[in-house]
Amino acid sequence: MSDFRALLSFAAPYRAALALSALLMLLESTAALVVPWAGGLLTDVLLKSGDTSSAGTAPVRIVLLGMLGLFVLQALLKFGNTYILGNAADRIVSDLKIRLYDHLQALPLAYYQQRRLGDTLALLTNDVYVLTGFISGTALALVPLLFTAGGAVVLMFRIRPALALLAVILIPVFYLLMKIAGRRMRPLSGQIQGEYAGAVAIAQENLGMLPAIKTFTRENQESARYRGQIERIFRLSVKQRGIYAALDPLAQLIAAMGIVLVLALASSDLAEGRLAPAQLVSFLLYAALLTRPVAGLADVYGQTQMTRGAFARLRQAMEEPREPAADVGIPLQEVSGAIEFQSVHFGYEGRPAALEEVDLRIAAGETVAIVGPNGAGKSTLGHLLMRLHEPSAGKILIDGIDTATVSLESLRRQIGVVPQHVLLFNATVRDNIAYGRPEPSPEEIEAAARAARAHDFISALPQGYDTMIGDRGVRLSGGQQQRLALARALLKDPPILILDEATAMFDPQGEAEFLQACHDTPRRRTVLLITHRPASLAAADRIVRMEQGRIVAMHPCKPAQQDT
Numbered sequence: 001m002s003d004f005r006a007l008l009s010f011a012a013p014y015r016a017a018l019a020l021s022a023l024l025m026l027l028e029s030t031a032a033l034v035v036p037w038a039g040g041l042l043t044d045v046l047l048k049s050g051d052t053s054s055a056g057t058a059p060v061r062i063v064l065l066g067m068l069g070l071f072v073l074q075a076l077l078k079f080g081n082t083y084i085l086g087n088a089a090d091r092i093v094s095d096l097k098i099r100l101y102d103h104l105q106a107l108p109l110a111y112y113q114q115r116r117l118g119d120t121l122a123l124l125t126n127d128v129y130v131l132t133g134f135i136s137g138t139a140l141a142l143v144p145l146l147f148t149a150g151g152a153v154v155l156m157f158r159i160r161p162a163l164a165l166l167a168v169i170l171i172p173v174f175y176l177l178m179k180i181a182g183r184r185m186r187p188l189s190g191q192i193q194g195e196y197a198g199a200v201a202i203a204q205e206n207l208g209m210l211p212a213i214k215t216f217t218r219e220n221q222e223s224a225r226y227r228g229q230i231e232r233i234f235r236l237s238v239k240q241r242g243i244y245a246a247l248d249p250l251a252q253l254i255a256a257m258g259i260v261l262v263l264a265l266a267s268s269d270l271a272e273g274r275l276a277p278a279q280l281v282s283f284l285l286y287a288a289l290l291t292r293p294v295a296g297l298a299d300v301y302g303q304t305q306m307t308r309g310a311f312a313r314l315r316q317a318m319e320e321p322r323e324p325a326a327d328v329g330i331p332l333q334e335v336s337g338a339i340e341f342q343s344v345h346f347g348y349e350g351r352p353a354a355l356e357e358v359d360l361r362i363a364a365g366e367t368v369a370i371v372g373p374n375g376a377g378k379s380t381l382g383h384l385l386m387r388l389h390e391p392s393a394g395k396i397l398i399d400g401i402d403t404a405t406v407s408l409e410s411l412r413r414q415i416g417v418v419p420q421h422v423l424l425f426n427a428t429v430r431d432n433i434a435y436g437r438p439e440p441s442p443e444e445i446e447a448a449a450r451a452a453r454a455h456d457f458i459s460a461l462p463q464g465y466d467t468m469i470g471d472r473g474v475r476l477s478g479g480q481q482q483r484l485a486l487a488r489a490l491l492k493d494p495p496i497l498i499l500d501e502a503t504a505m506f507d508p509q510g511e512a513e514f515l516q517a518c519h520d521t522p523r524r525r526t527v528l529l530i531t532h533r534p535a536s537l538a539a540a541d542r543i544v545r546m547e548q549g550r551i552v553a554m555h556p557c558k559p560a561q562q563d564t
């Protein structure tokens with residue numbers, strides 16, 4: 001099973017701990033297997049001493065003490081084993097979680113634009129949880145049980161092959177039982193997991209959309225949608241429990257019937273002298289060991305099915321192609337910021353082309369305004385420059401170097417973006433501004449905030465730069481959020497700046513001040529100014545007009561509009 005092999009690859013670094021616990025398991029099982037033999041011995045000793053006197057004779061005491069010792073040994077081995085193996089299993093699962101998160105983080109944005117975020121969250125929560133439960137609960141408990149059962153069968157054969165055969169014959173019966181139950185259980189557990197992911201997705205989306213739900217008074221509908229989802233999970237669980245509930249007692253019943261049958265045959269063997277009483281005792285104790293794995297069989301089987309589903313989903317996600325690693329490719333040295341789009345084509349998956357035959361040269365230090373109707377492809381231009389998506393044809397050059405050949409890290413470090421939809425973290429104002437630059441000084445942060453016209457409102461906040469701004473910055477006004485995003489991009493101080501409607505929510509006074517400040521800064525950078533606002537247009541050297549993914553017009557700003 002390749003799933004199993006993939007799991008083993010995660011276990012490889014913990015070989016030593018796993019080998020040690022395998023050894024402990026082996027010893028534990030051996031100790032368990034000695035007990036029935038000791039039981040037979042005890043019977044023997046008792047029967048022999050029975051005609052003389054009490055049960056307190058020396059041989060009886062020795063056997064009893066020996067058995068006690070075996071139980072203590074078993075308990076100690078179990079402790080060591082559970083502890084060592086449990087830790088190794090925890091470590092394996094922790095590694096898996098970390099690897100999974102890193103992988104999910106490295107997937108291209110397109111991955112997330114094609115699916116529900118809740119499905120991905122379910123991977124990190126439910127699926128990893130199922131896997132953890134399986135490894136540290138079911139799988140680890142199962143191994144010594146199977147060891148013991150295997151050993152018991154072998155030893156039963158040594159005592160009385162004809163009787164042992166009966167136990168072996170029962171194995172295919174159990175197998176068949178599992179097969180039949182599994183046919184119903186497998187699709188069920190798959191469905192349950194799917195519906196569970198659905199519930200996470202609904203809750204996650206709705207809680208994030210609460211303002212919309214409340215303003216459109218959709219509470220009842222959304223409650224009903226979530227309730228419906230939970231009800232579906234409940235109904236599937238009821239079905240699943242039905243199978244579980246029937247399977248365990250059925251398996252135990254079959255095992256018990258087997259034992260009764262063994263007893264019946266054994267008693268005639270005993271009567272006819274083919275079996276000594278001590279052998280019968282040992283045999284029955286072995287048979288009892290054998291029935292232990294049968295109890296909880298359905299649970300183990302169900303867990304295994306769920307884990308297979310969870311593991312298949314995890315593997316699928318892990319096999320999704322990542323973006324190239326941040327440091328793969330030529331490191332792009334500090335650029336002067338000349339940009340060239342050469343017949344660039346691009347379409348989002350399953351959509352008509354968003355960019356067609358785009359040719360655009362921007363000189364280093366030039367400020368180019370990009371205008372055009374909604375959906376024209378303006379923001380897409382910025383995404384491609386950052387390589388958040390890759391063009392399907394054509395090239396994008398910076399300082400004459402094809403960006404497809406450079407490392408993502410060195411490329412993105414040189415481009416600052418204020419996105420159309422501002423993204424802020426639930427952290428302080430200071431941390432949000434400092435996000436794109438390692439350890440800036442307070443003066444640098446303040447300078448960036450001043451340039452973005454954010455310093456005044458920040459100073460008026462209760463804790464100033466140390467104010468927590470809430471999830472996605474909810475405790476700030478829309479314009480204030482945008483000013484923070486702008487300050488963050490300016491602090492990064494990149495040679496290329498993409499301002500995607502970056503002042504759309506500014507008041508006119510703030511916008512005018514910001515544009516003036518841009519003009520006054522000595523540092524010349526290349527600016528892509530995506531905007532609909534006339535005031536912003538005035539700050540541009542050139543205006544590029546886009547329509548339906550194409551550049552339809554390009555003209556320099558009238559000198560009158562330039563204020564120098």
Ligand SMILES: Nc1ncnc2c1ncn2[C@@H]1O[C@H](COP(=O)(O)OP(=O)(O)OP(=O)(O)O)[C@@H](O)[C@H]1O
Nearest residue numbers: 113348349351354373374375376377378379380381
């Ligand atoms: N993630 C996406 N998946 C599929 N299609 C997309 C995606 N993002 C944008 N589009 C589509 O691509 C086209 C260009 O979108 P883009 O965001 O570049 O437009 P825009 O010019 O920035 O518009 P606006 O002025 O509204 O910001 C639109 O038709 C849009 O529907």
Ligand SMILES: [Mg+2]
Nearest residue numbers: 378379380420
């Ligand atoms: Mg846009």
